[in-house]
Amino acid sequence: MALVTSTEMFKKAYAGQYAIGAFNVNNMEIIQGIVDAAKQEKSAIILQVSAGARKYANPIYLRKLVEAAIEDSGLDIVLHLDHGDSAEMCKKCVDDGFTSVMIDASHHSFEENIRITKEVVEYAHSKGVVVEAELGRLAGVEDAVNVSKEDASYTDPEQAVEFVKRTGIDSLAIAIGTSHGAYKFKGEPKLDFERLEVISNLLPNFPLVLHGASTVLPEFVELCNKYGGNIPGAQGVPEHMLRQASKLGVCKINIDTDLRLAMTAAIRRHLVENPSDFDPRKYLGPARDAIQGMVQHKIKNVLGSSNSML
Numbered sequence: 001m002a003l004v005t006s007t008e009m010f011k012k013a014y015a016g017q018y019a020i021g022a023f024n025v026n027n028m029e030i031i032q033g034i035v036d037a038a039k040q041e042k043s044a045i046i047l048q049v050s051a052g053a054r055k056y057a058n059p060i061y062l063r064k065l066v067e068a069a070i071e072d073s074g075l076d077i078v079l080h081l082d083h084g085d086s087a088e089m090c091k092k093c094v095d096d097g098f099t100s101v102m103i104d105a106s107h108h109s110f111e112e113n114i115r116i117t118k119e120v121v122e123y124a125h126s127k128g129v130v131v132e133a134e135l136g137r138l139a140g141v142e143d144a145v146n147v148s149k150e151d152a153s154y155t156d157p158e159q160a161v162e163f164v165k166r167t168g169i170d171s172l173a174i175a176i177g178t179s180h181g182a183y184k185f186k187g188e189p190k191l192d193f194e195r196l197e198v199i200s201n202l203l204p205n206f207p208l209v210l211h212g213a214s215t216v217l218p219e220f221v222e223l224c225n226k227y228g229g230n231i232p233g234a235q236g237v238p239e240h241m242l243r244q245a246s247k248l249g250v251c252k253i254n255i256d257t258d259l260r261l262a263m264t265a266a267i268r269r270h271l272v273e274n275p276s277d278f279d280p281r282k283y284l285g286p287a288r289d290a291i292q293g294m295v296q297h298k299i300k301n302v303l304g305s306s307n308s309m310l
């Protein structure tokens, strides 16, 4: 049991055509819920910390909590920086003990993205840390109305090959129609699997990463709305599409929104059903349980990573 890189996890996942769940963590209950689920399923797991999480929790608390989770669970866990927005932030996380960092310079030009990503790779690799980078743009993709706008945001397969070769990254986040948050599609959910297949064939044995991959599970949206919430029209990536992606070279599937919805649904329900409760443990306990159940379902029925720790 240790903090590990994702190298071996991705090798096994690629060969076995399943994906490792990368779950965003912000506090103790979220970490415990995810890790309990992984332990039950004997599954490899990635815990990731965003820039926002760093600001909210102070990364030292999160790192210590992850270390405690490793000691308590006996699992190998990857501690990953999600969407690092500068080389400086990535280097800081490498120095802080993260075993994996993402540099997201996808909003820069292709050449600038390569330059910044390379800088991170050189530093991280010299310290034994792995690097994920992004090519193509996720945000706002769902608003694209015509094909050319859509194409401009999606990952270009030829560029992906050049990007991987020139940067030396360990995994690549691609844009094929997913987006962050609870409102991913206005009509029918649709991902560009043809593009994914082309990228995957051009980059054999190379792990791809799918961001914005929450399913926005209807049961949690309904519970939120039933108990005082107001999140109408929320829609995510159907589970069968995630399974399909994991058979086409996607080894890491990022999930945050589904954690937020599970946690919020449980807290809302508890507080409405128990209006005189004011002990945080009374509602954070059920929230942790909801996360555990949701993550276990993902591992077992969607990602296919059960028993990957064996």
Ligand SMILES: O=C(CO)COP(=O)(O)O
Pocket (backbone or CB within 6 Å): 024, 082, 083, 179, 180, 181, 182, 210, 211, 212, 213, 214, 215, 254, 255, 256, 257, 258
């Ligand atoms: O990609 C993510 C984190 O990097 C999370 O995506 P979701 O908003 O779909 O959970």
Ligand SMILES: O=C[C@H](O)COP(=O)(O)O
Pocket (backbone or CB within 6 Å): 024, 050, 051, 052, 053, 082, 083, 180, 256, 257
């Ligand atoms: O990439 C988005 C993740 O859901 C993290 O979100 P955050 O930046 O609000 O922590």
Ligand SMILES: [Zn+2]
Pocket (backbone or CB within 6 Å): 104, 106, 107, 134, 137, 138, 139
């Ligand atoms: Zn991005």
Ligand SMILES: [Zn+2]
Pocket (backbone or CB within 6 Å): 083, 180, 211, 212, 254
């Ligand atoms: Zn993301």
